[in-house]
Amino acid sequence: MDHAIxxxxxxxxxxxxxxxxxxxxxxxxxxxxxxxxxxxVEQRDHPELRGKPVAVGGAGGRxxxxxxxxxxxxxxxxxxxxSVTARRLCPGLVFVRHRFDVYKQVSQQIRAIFRHHTPLVxxxxxxxxxxxxxxxxxxxxxxxxxxxxxxxxxxxxxxLTASAGVSYNKFLAKIASDQNKPDGLCVIRPGEGAAFVARxxxxxxxxxxxxxxxxxxxxxxxxxxxxxxxxxxxxxxxFGSFADYxxxxxxGVDLRPVxxxxxxxxxxxxxxxxxxxxxxHALRAALDGIVDIVWDRIERAEARGRTVTLKMKYTDFRIVxxxxxxxxxxxxxxxxxxxxxxxxxNLLPLPLPIRLMGLTLSGxxxxxxxxxxxxxxxxxxxxx
Amino acid sequence: MKATIERATLLRCLSHVxxxxxxxxxxxxxxxxLIEAADGGSLKVMATDLDLQxxxxxxxxxxxxxxxxxxxAHLLFDIARKLPEGSxxxxxxxxxxxxxxxGRSRFQLPTLxxxxxxxxxxxxxxxxxxxxxKTLAELIDRTRFAISTEETRxxxxxxxxxxxxxDKPVLKAAATDGHRLARFTIDQPDGAQGMPDxxxxxxxxxxxxxxxxxxxxxxxxxxxxASKIRFTLGGEGGVVLTSKLIDGTFPDYSRVIPxxxxxxxKLDPRSFYEGVDRVATIAxxxxxxxxxxxxxxxxxxxxxxxxxxxxxxxxxxxxSAEGFEIGFNANxxxxxxxQIDSDTVExxxxxxxxxxxxxxxxxxxxxxxxxxxxx
Numbered sequence: 001m002d003h004a005i006x007x008x009x010x011x012x013x014x015x016x017x018x019x020x021x022x023x024x025x026x027x028x029x030x031x032x033x034x035x036x037x038x039x040x041v042e043q044r045d046h047p048e049l050r051g052k053p054v055a056v057g058g059a060g061g062r063x064x065x066x067x068x069x070x071x072x073x074x075x076x077x078x079x080x081x082x083s084v085t086a087r088r089l090c091p092g093l094v095f096v097r098h099r100f101d102v103y104k105q106v107s108q109q110i111r112a113i114f115r116h117h118t119p120l121v122x123x124x125x126x127x128x129x130x131x132x133x134x135x136x137x138x139x140x141x142x143x144x145x146x147x148x149x150x151x152x153x154x155x156x157x158x159x160l161t162a163s164a165g166v167s168y169n170k171f172l173a174k175i176a177s178d179q180n181k182p183d184g185l186c187v188i189r190p191g192e193g194a195a196f197v198a199r200x201x202x203x204x205x206x207x208x209x210x211x212x213x214x215x216x217x218x219x220x221x222x223x224x225x226x227x228x229x230x231x232x233x234x235x236x237x238x239f240g241s242f243a244d245y246x247x248x249x250x251x252g253v254d255l256r257p258v259x260x261x262x263x264x265x266x267x268x269x270x271x272x273x274x275x276x277x278x279x280x281h282a283l284r285a286a287l288d289g290i291v292d293i294v295w296d297r298i299e300r301a302e303a304r305g306r307t308v309t310l311k312m313k314y315t316d317f318r319i320v321x322x323x324x325x326x327x328x329x330x331x332x333x334x335x336x337x338x339x340x341x342x343x344x345x346n347l348l349p350l351p352l353p354i355r356l357m358g359l360t361l362s363g364x365x366x367x368x369x370x371x372x373x374x375x376x377x378x379x380x381x382x383x384x
Numbered sequence: 385m386k387a388t389i390e391r392a393t394l395l396r397c398l399s400h401v402x403x404x405x406x407x408x409x410x411x412x413x414x415x416x417x418l419i420e421a422a423d424g425g426s427l428k429v430m431a432t433d434l435d436l437q438x439x440x441x442x443x444x445x446x447x448x449x450x451x452x453x454x455x456x457a458h459l460l461f462d463i464a465r466k467l468p469e470g471s472x473x474x475x476x477x478x479x480x481x482x483x484x485x486x487g488r489s490r491f492q493l494p495t496l497x498x499x500x501x502x503x504x505x506x507x508x509x510x511x512x513x514x515x516x517x518k519t520l521a522e523l524i525d526r527t528r529f530a531i532s533t534e535e536t537r538x539x540x541x542x543x544x545x546x547x548x549x550x551d552k553p554v555l556k557a558a559a560t561d562g563h564r565l566a567r568f569t570i571d572q573p574d575g576a577q578g579m580p581d582x583x584x585x586x587x588x589x590x591x592x593x594x595x596x597x598x599x600x601x602x603x604x605x606x607x608x609x610a611s612k613i614r615f616t617l618g619g620e621g622g623v624v625l626t627s628k629l630i631d632g633t634f635p636d637y638s639r640v641i642p643x644x645x646x647x648x649x650k651l652d653p654r655s656f657y658e659g660v661d662r663v664a665t666i667a668x669x670x671x672x673x674x675x676x677x678x679x680x681x682x683x684x685x686x687x688x689x690x691x692x693x694x695x696x697x698x699x700x701x702x703x704s705a706e707g708f709e710i711g712f713n714a715n716x717x718x719x720x721x722x723q724i725d726s727d728t729v730e731x732x733x734x735x736x737x738x739x740x741x742x743x744x745x746x747x748x749x750x751x752x753x754x755x756x757x758x759x
Contacts, residue, residue, distance in 0.1 A: 381755045384562045
């Protein structure tokens with residue numbers, strides 16, 4: 001997945017001092033990431049699109065690219081990019097509407113392949129997941145071999161390609177899967193993690209967006225090695241709560257377990273603007289762009305929630321947030337957009353121009369589970 | 385291929401197989417049924433979703449030329465449904481098309497070649513036994529309501545079948561969603577000894593139950609391995625359902641069946657069900673909990689809703705242990721009570737936080753365990 005804008009709801013550190021992974025016992029983690037998933041599904045089902053630059057998403061005036069084929073990426077088209085920009089970069093770009101039902105179905109096929117090897121599967125979205133194969137179900141023993149088998153099975157059963165990263169923790173496995181994309185496999189063996197990360201540009205770290213990378217560049221941090229050279233106090237002073245994560249990541253340490261029942265608390269996104277925005281018209285247009293991107297993420301995560309939060313940062317760096325909760329889950333994109341606009345309208349006219357805007361959906365329940373069922377569940381005692 | 389068949393026969397057969405076909409398919413041929421006409425005058429119809437396949441044989445009025453082709457299951461079913469009763473339906477293929485004629489109607493549907501139609505490789509199915517269709521239907525009815533729909537615990541998305549040698553050899557079926565558990569025990573059929581533990585997926589259970597409804601008098605032949613199961617039902621021509629099994633480990637459920645619950649409540653399941661149903665009327669979606677106050681020879685059912693007020697009902701019962709209160713999800717309770725086919729039901733309780741055992745009596749083949757709600 002591309003990170004054109006930062007995700008403030010990413011996995012944070014839990015504040016412990018970093019320890020060696022050996023302390024937690026050496027694990028075998030695979031990160032599997034489908035290659036240009038939505039676009040590849042479209043190319044699979046529509047042979048006439050094969051070999052052509054394809055963008056999944058709305059072609060219209062304010063549409064956003066949800067996914068781009070590798071042919072399109074060569075032109076610089078990437079996900080979360082406004083469709084207008086994408087078309088300018090790549091005049092021959094073919095736009096197709098997304099078909100989430102199909103993607104979800106393929107996603108289930110893929111997850112079934114994962115579960116063939118381990119019950120410890122943590123889906124991050126429709127197209128990527130972490131697997132803990134320390135004790136795989138068929139006693140294969142080699143995580144690399146399992147990753148190869150999974151990639152072969154995905155190709156055979158869905159006609160799509162996936163990239164896989166194999167390592168001893170989630171952070172490294174994810175970095176590895178990105179290394180030889182598309183249709184690639186990369187293994188980071190025990191003992192190689194720190195060296196591997198040291199060479200890496202910080203932009204490749206999960207959670208570091210273009211703005212974050214810019215800020216680090218100003219502080220003289222370009223690579224993992226630069227980051228590792230800074231002490232924790234320095235990182236905390238500059239990156240606040242993000243510091244602990246960076247400190248560990250720079251050392252290739254990540255003790256987070258693969259969680260099969262991970263419940264995301266929120267899904268959101270924000271964007272920092274090159275030019276400050278102040279007029280009502282421009283603000284609304286900016287908000288529409290964010291709605292497109294965030295709703296796309298919500299669909300990918302199969303998330304439902306009832307609280308919408310709007311966040312803005314003024315040019316003097318003051319942050320204002322406003323939120324509204326429904327008694328039930330937000331029904332669809334239109335409602336999500338409407339609430340976002342209501343929150344924005346209540347703040348107009350703004351005292352100062354803004355440099356950042358973000359939207360978050362929170363109060364998430366398990367996918368497909370209505371809120372009242374979740375409430376009931378909390379009182380319902382469990383048998384197993 | 386050219387064959388003629390009675391509309392009623394075609395419709396009955398298609399109604400059996402078409403529900404296997406998913407409405408939305410990424411692979412076009414999975415939307416189709418395979419129709420195969422043999423020279424002897426029989427017609428075979430087959431549908432699959434890759435995990436589950438159903439094959440049915442029916443007698444054709446005539447087969448003029450044998451052959452096989454695949455065509456949209458839902459279209460053919462809808463057409464057969466709308467054709468006039470008693471009509472003879474002719475199916476003929478030519479050049480990637482299938483022509484369907486009946487009376488004055490004529491349809492042409494696109495086809496896909498039979499060679500592309502996926503067939504589940506059954507492999508060796510070493511365990512074989514027969515079971516009366518009625519028994520199998522009851523086994524399904526008594527357990528399927530407890531099957532989990534939560535996909536994260538996929539190994540609970542089916543009915544678990546396993547054999548056990550206790551006082552006598554038995555076959556047990558169990559299903560649970562983590563809140564309630566249903567178990568049904570029958571005498572071990574000849575040939576089931578030593579069979580692997582298997583989990584039959586929910587969709588296969590549902591399709592099988594539908595097929596059983598029409599042939600409750602006969603026996604069902606069951607053949608299975610650790611990864612596949614096949615059910616062969618009698619009836620005209622016969623229906624064969626083959627399903628992949630869920631590749632997972634069902635939890636050791638025996639440890640959640642309480643054995644030392646010392647508070648015994650006996651009451652009439654019908655008046656209990658109706659009482660629960662009545663007081664639950666005012667339960668809002670958020671609080672579907674029904675509180676049971678147990679007292680000397682009575683149960684007070686009550687629901688308190690912050691929005692809708694309160695409801696209470698006294699149900700006469702047989703109870704002599706010490707009084708206490710316990711809450712249950714009204715729907716879970718009703719699901720179980722509706723399975724009890726007798727004048728009394730036994731609830732074996734321990735306390736408000738412990739699993740409760742529910743059954744007709746000590747000799748009944750069905751047993752239920754229900755976890756309370758905090759109220």
